[in-house]
Amino acid sequence: MLHYVTGKGGVGKSTIAAAIAIAAAARGHRVLGIELGPRGGLARALPPDIEVMQIDGAAAVGEYLTRRMHLGRFARPILEHPLYNAFVEAAPGVRELVAIGKVRDEYELQKRWDTVVVDAGGSGHALEHLRMPATAEQTFRSGLIHREAARNAALLRDPQRCAIHVIAMPEEMPLGEAAQTVEALRTLDLAIGRVIVNRCTPPAPAEVEIPTGDPVVAQVLQHALDRAHAQERGIDELQRRLGLPVIRVPRLPVMELTAQARALAWPLAELA
Amino acid sequence: MRELFTRKRLVVCVGTGGVGKTTISAALALAAARAGRRTVVLTIDPARALGRALGVDLAKGAWIEPNLYATMLDQKRAWDGFVARHAPSDAVAHTLLANPFYQRLSTAFAGSTEYMAIEEMCQLLDSGAHDLVVLDTPPSAHAIDFLRAPERIDRLLAEPRDLTGTLARFLGRQLERVAGAVTFRDIGTFVRALTTLVAGVRDRTRHARAYLRGGDAAFVLVTGPRTSILDDTRELAAALAERAAPLAAVVINRTHPVLSARPTLVDPWLAARWNDAVVEATAEAAVLDPFVASLPPGITCVRVPEGRDICSLDALGDVARALE
Numbered sequence: 040m041l042h043y044v045t046g047k048g049g050v051g052k053s054t055i056a057a058a059i060a061i062a063a064a065a066r067g068h069r070v071l072g073i074e075l076g077p078r079g080g081l082a083r084a085l086p087p088d089i090e091v092m093q094i095d096g097a098a099a100v101g102e103y104l105t106r107r108m109h110l111g112r113f114a115r116p117i118l119e120h121p122l123y124n125a126f127v128e129a130a131p132g133v134r135e136l137v138a139i140g141k142v143r144d145e146y147e148l149q150k151r152w153d154t155v156v157v158d159a160g161g162s163g164h165a166l167e168h169l170r171m172p173a174t175a176e177q178t179f180r181s182g183l184i185h186r187e188a189a190r191n192a193a194l195l196r197d198p199q200r201c202a203i204h205v206i207a208m209p210e211e212m213p214l215g216e217a218a219q220t221v222e223a224l225r226t227l228d229l230a231i232g233r234v235i236v237n238r239c240t241p242p243a244p245a246e247v248e249i250p251t252g253d254p255v256v257a258q259v260l261q262h263a264l265d266r267a268h269a270q271e272r273g274i275d276e277l278q279r280r281l282g283l284p285v286i287r288v289p290r291l292p293v294m295e296l297t298a299q300a301r302a303l304a305w306p307l308a309e310l311a
Numbered sequence: 312m313r314e315l316f317t318r319k320r321l322v323v324c325v326g327t328g329g330v331g332k333t334t335i336s337a338a339l340a341l342a343a344a345r346a347g348r349r350t351v352v353l354t355i356d357p358a359r360a361l362g363r364a365l366g367v368d369l370a371k372g373a374w375i376e377p378n379l380y381a382t383m384l385d386q387k388r389a390w391d392g393f394v395a396r397h398a399p400s401d402a403v404a405h406t407l408l409a410n411p412f413y414q415r416l417s418t419a420f421a422g423s424t425e426y427m428a429i430e431e432m433c434q435l436l437d438s439g440a441h442d443l444v445v446l447d448t449p450p451s452a453h454a455i456d457f458l459r460a461p462e463r464i465d466r467l468l469a470e471p472r473d474l475t476g477t478l479a480r481f482l483g484r485q486l487e488r489v490a491g492a493v494t495f496r497d498i499g500t501f502v503r504a505l506t507t508l509v510a511g512v513r514d515r516t517r518h519a520r521a522y523l524r525g526g527d528a529a530f531v532l533v534t535g536p537r538t539s540i541l542d543d544t545r546e547l548a549a550a551l552a553e554r555a556a557p558l559a560a561v562v563i564n565r566t567h568p569v570l571s572a573r574p575t576l577v578d579p580w581l582a583a584r585w586n587d588a589v590v591e592a593t594a595e596a597a598v599l600d601p602f603v604a605s606l607p608p609g610i611t612c613v614r615v616p617e618g619r620d621i622c623s624l625d626a627l628g629d630v631a632r633a634l635e
Contacts, residue, residue, distance in 0.1 A: 048328020049535065080539055161328040163449070178412065213329075240587075244580050256574045256585070263584035290587070293594035296539065 041146045041194070042156045042232065042310070045165035046206030047216040051237040053080025053158050055206050055288070055307070057300035060089050060156040062311035065304065068153035071145060075138050075168060081158040084296040092145075100137045103144075135171045136184070139191050147194065154311065162205070162220040169195060169203065170227050195229050202232030204310070207277075207285075209239050209270035214277050221281050233310065234283060236274060238290040243267040286310075312611055312634055315559055316343035316443070319529045321436060321522055323446045325551070326533035327543045331564040333361055334621050335533045336447040337381065338630035344379035345631065348442040351380045351435055355428060355449045365624055375624065380441070389427035392434075397511040398504075407504045412497040424449045425460040429519050436522055458523065458554050462516075529559035536566050536595040541602050560611040562634065563599065567592045567617055 040063075044056040056072065064070045072091035074081045082091045105114045146155040159165035172191035179185045195201055203224055207217035217234055224231050240263070249260045274285060288306050291299050304311075315322060316339070324336040333354050340352035354361060354369060365381070367373035372382035391408065398404035407413050428449060435444045522528060530551055534544040544561070551558050570589050576582040603612050615633045618626065 049330060049537075049540065053539070079543070083539070083542075163328075240584070241580065244578070247578060247581060249581070250574065250576065253572050253574060255568075255570065256572050259570065259588045260576075260581055260584060263581075263588065267584075292587075292590055 040154055041201045043159045043203040045159045045162050047213040048161045050206050050208045050213050052206045053084050054299050055235055056081050056156050056158040057084035058303035058307050059310050061300055061304040062308045063154035064089055066311055070154045071152045073157045075159050084300045086297050094138045094141050099141055100134055103137045132171055135168045136175050139168055139172055140187055143191050143194055162216055166223055198230040201230040203229055204232040205234050207236050209236050209273055211273055214273040218277050218280050234285045235288055236285050237288045239287040240267050240290055242271055312613055315529050316346050320527035321444050322529050324531045324533055325448050330533050330535045332533045333447050335562050336445050337361055338627055338634055340379055340445040341627055342631040342634050343443050344376055349378050350443045351441045352445040353431055354383050354447045384428055384431055386427050389431055393430050397508040399507050403504050403507050410497055410501045412501045429460045433519050524555055528557055530556050532561045535564055536599050538598050563614045565617040566614045567595055569596050
């Protein structure tokens with residue numbers, strides 16, 4: 040399976056992506072983690088026995104085109120040519136398209152991996168990547184880019200091979216952004232995986248009385264209670280709006296990223 | 312911080328996603344406006360929540376207070392305006408606006424937000440209608456792409472002079488194979504039309520660079536009290552320094568005070584929540600103090616305590632006061 044993981048910044052995407060990778064490895068899968076961008080959270084959260092690679096920018100474009108266009112000894116003068124640079128560097132979208140194409144290469148063509156987990160970054164960034172194959176398929180009506188884009192778009196739409204998971208935290212803005220992201224993915228007709236709500240607190244009991252006395256204690260507890268109520272309201276609303284059940288993942292005590300990812304692999308085992 | 316509101320003409324807020332960059336941008340702008348400066352804040356796309364909180368439609372632009380105008384980047388409109396301003400004739404503008412490649416570029420393609428945020432920033436500064444422009448930056452994983460936008464435009468436009476020669480012709484054929492004949496023709500038309508904009512646009516990107524690196528500009532790094540975010544922030548600070556961007560302040564958003572009380576709580580749910588809060592506050596202090604100590608001298612560091620959700624102008628005012 041090819042898993043894409045996205046969500047609003049700061050919700051713990053990389054940790055969740057690492058947890059899915061760990062869960063898959065525990066089933067005996069050969070697992071690769073991919074970061075779309077510079078080395079970041081996923082590399083930090085994965086245990087050392089799971090391989091991770093970064094796909095970013097112009098280097099990936101050069102490598103991909105050299106292979107696909109069979110440039111051979113012309114590769115260097117071409118990759119240094121200003122026309123090429125204008126095309127690749129400045130024409131927005133090319134780098135994103137190639138990044139998605141490289142993910143497909145790793146997953147489908149190399150045959151080295153059973154499970155590939157991609158940390159696709161924030162939802163805006165991820166949507167830019169994920170919609171690029173369909174956009175390019177329409178923009179470039181023939182030629183190599185058209186054919187490549189069509190193959191990539193087909194993979195991203197196939198729920199048998201691909202699952203795009205959207206991560207949120209139990210607060211209004213991240214939940215709202217998750218709903219918008221799922222709706223955008225539906226519009227693009229892409230293979231939606233699950234909505235995962237990270238850092239959930241156990242629901243508050245019906246009757247809670249906050250002790251008065253120390254105002255600092257009262258304020259901290261009131262804040263916790265308000266957040267617990269907002270969590271339930273937010274999750275209910277999200278499930279209604281999307282008609283989709285969410286997976287809740289508990290809030291963990293502060294610990295190192297890999298330890299967190301290992302702890303979360305268990306509640307996420309059904310995804311692997 | 313006060314100097315930032317009162318002396319500078321341009322404040323650029325950068326940071327990784329989810330740290331509250333848009334909120335801090337708006338709060339900075341509010342603080343400056345309340346200090347008497349005519350201020351505009353330009354937010355980037357997912358600022359709808361902020362608009363809702365303030366009860367305005369940011370997409371249309373709105374006055375929040377007599378001194379504070381807030382607006383949101385509209386990518387399509389910004390591109391069309393860009394073409395209209397820089398095209399040497401209506402015919403060229405028309406060719407570009409009707410070009411299919413251009414139409415995709417201006418709406419769908421990744422990365423073009425950065426180009427246009429810069430363009431809008433220049434427009435606002437040139438207009439002279441404001442004392443201070445506060446700019447939120449796109450919520451990209453690579454916040455630094457934003458600073459590279461002028462160079463990328465330059466590079467796109469530097470091209471067409473080198474389009475002769477065997478290698479260029481060979482490359483042209485290869486790109487045609489890659490991109491498809493029809494699209495390649497569209498791209499050709501697009502690039503040719505763009506070249507007529509070169510003088511204006513190059514002038515413009517020089518202009519943008521001068522604004523971003525001049526003495527009137529200040530960068531504010533927005534971060535949060537967690538190890539992974541602080542790591543990203545350190546990298547971002549290094550990247551800013553490398554590009555000679557004038558970093559003036561670091562804002563650590565949503566911090567928590569250290570808790571020393573030891574309440575006896577009977578309710579197990581409440582006891583667990585108190586425990587969570589103590590653990591979190593203690594862990595936070597352990598990562599924040601060394602981070603703050605590692606900042607280069609001369610950079611202001613402000614902590615903004617976690618407060619109520621930004622659901623009103625009042626709540627934003629709390630943040631603005633915390634920044635002062």
